[in-house]
Amino acid sequence: MGGVSGRANPSPVLLLLLVLTFPALAAVGRPEDRLADPVLESRAETIGRELRCMVCQNQSIEDSDADLARDLRRLVRERVAAGDSDAAVVDFIHDRYGDYVLLKPPFNAVTALLWAMPIIALGGGLIAIFARRRRSAAEPAPLTEAERRRLAELERDGAA
Amino acid sequence: MSETGKSRRWMLYAPLGLAAAAGAGFWVMLRGLQTGSYNPTGVPSALIGRTAPDFSLPPLDGADRPGLSAADLRGPLPGPVLVNFWASWCVPCVAEHPQLMRLSRDGVPVLGINYKDKTADALAFIRRRGDPFTRLGVDEPGRVAIDWGVYGVPESYLIDRQGIIRWRYAGPILAETLENELRPLLRRYA
Numbered sequence: 281m282g283g284v285s286g287r288a289n290p291s292p293v294l295l296l297l298l299v300l301t302f303p304a305l306a307a308v309g310r311p312e313d314r315l316a317d318p319v320l321e322s323r324a325e326t327i328g329r330e331l332r333c334m335v336c337q338n339q340s341i342e343d344s345d346a347d348l349a350r351d352l353r354r355l356v357r358e359r360v361a362a363g364d365s366d367a368a369v370v371d372f373i374h375d376r377y378g379d380y381v382l383l384k385p386p387f388n389a390v391t392a393l394l395w396a397m398p399i400i401a402l403g404g405g406l407i408a409i410f411a412r413r414r415r416s417a418a419e420p421a422p423l424t425e426a427e428r429r430r431l432a433e434l435e436r437d438g439a440a
Numbered sequence: 441m442s443e444t445g446k447s448r449r450w451m452l453y454a455p456l457g458l459a460a461a462a463g464a465g466f467w468v469m470l471r472g473l474q475t476g477s478y479n480p481t482g483v484p485s486a487l488i489g490r491t492a493p494d495f496s497l498p499p500l501d502g503a504d505r506p507g508l509s510a511a512d513l514r515g516p517l518p519g520p521v522l523v524n525f526w527a528s529w530c531v532p533c534v535a536e537h538p539q540l541m542r543l544s545r546d547g548v549p550v551l552g553i554n555y556k557d558k559t560a561d562a563l564a565f566i567r568r569r570g571d572p573f574t575r576l577g578v579d580e581p582g583r584v585a586i587d588w589g590v591y592g593v594p595e596s597y598l599i600d601r602q603g604i605i606r607w608r609y610a611g612p613i614l615a616e617t618l619e620n621e622l623r624p625l626l627r628r629y630a
Contacts, residue, residue, distance in 0.1 A: 334591030334592075335591055347582075351582055355586065374486075376493075376587060377483075377486060377589045377591070378483070378485065
């Protein structure tokens with residue numbers, strides 16, 4: 281080829297630069313919002329990943345670009361920088377937004393059924409299997425007098 | 441025949457009953473969607489049954505209304521009040537506004553919190569559409585909204601005479617919501 285444009289293939293340097301730009305897109309949030317201390321920042325990110333963005337509802341606040349998620353990211357970093365423990369930061373948000381903000385639901389009266397569901401499903405399945413087995417293994421009821429007579433009649437007719 | 445036959449016949453009707461129950465449930469859901477009593481993306485508020493969080497917000501410059509703070513929401517109050525988070529840039533707030541005006545005409549105190557807005561825009565909004573608010577606080581950074589667990593405007597909270605938050609509605613209070621939900625609650629907590 282090469283005849284149409286006369287241009288050579290893109291240089292390897294250009295390709296490399298293009299590839300290097302992709303990771304930048306993966307990080308949501310402005311760099312100035314991040315904490316300078318990498319240890320605190322990574323703690324804040326871990327906490328943020330456990331918190332639901334209430335606007336988009338299926339993303340964590342670390343993954344969402346919604347305004348409220350940005351505010352909550354800042355708030356988490358503020359609390360972390362102020363010296364709060366991870367649990368205290370989560371409690372702070374949980375106190376305001378309720379269970380729904382936690383991507384991993386807590387175990388309580390309302391969520392008990394949710395957590396117990398795998399065990400219930402498994403147990404139910406096992407019970408169903410055993411019930412079927414027992415039923416098929418059980419002896420059929422003996423024939424009544426009338427049935428025996430009818431059977432004898434049929435056998436006799438068949439033989440004739 | 442008798443014992444097993446009966447249980448077998450029952451199993452024949454079970455799927456029919458199940459489908460009927462599912463259909464009835466679905467119908468209730470759809471009806472709730474229409475009347476506004478069911479919101480599939482709605483989230484229960486953590487504040488129900490509690491008093492309002494501590495806060496103090498400055499008034500909106502030029503609105504001629506006092507600001508709003510938690511002290512205004514502590515019981516005993518003369519009657520239930522509605523706290524409404526709104527913004528001029530929020531389109532559903534436009535749809536909700538006539539209902540707020542109606543409530544204020546009926547003598548229900550509507551306490552406004554202007555969320556992440558520009559002063560001039562907020563002023564233009566209430567000058568053009570009417571001002572239903574007896575008090576109006578400005579939450580430009582949106583921090584007080586987070587303390588309330590607000591996740592989008594408009595959002596409204598009903599507070600009873602003792603200062604307890606009884607109801608939260610995320611989304612615009614439309615005419616149906618007002619009649620079917622808010623009015624009965626206002627009567628109950630009057």
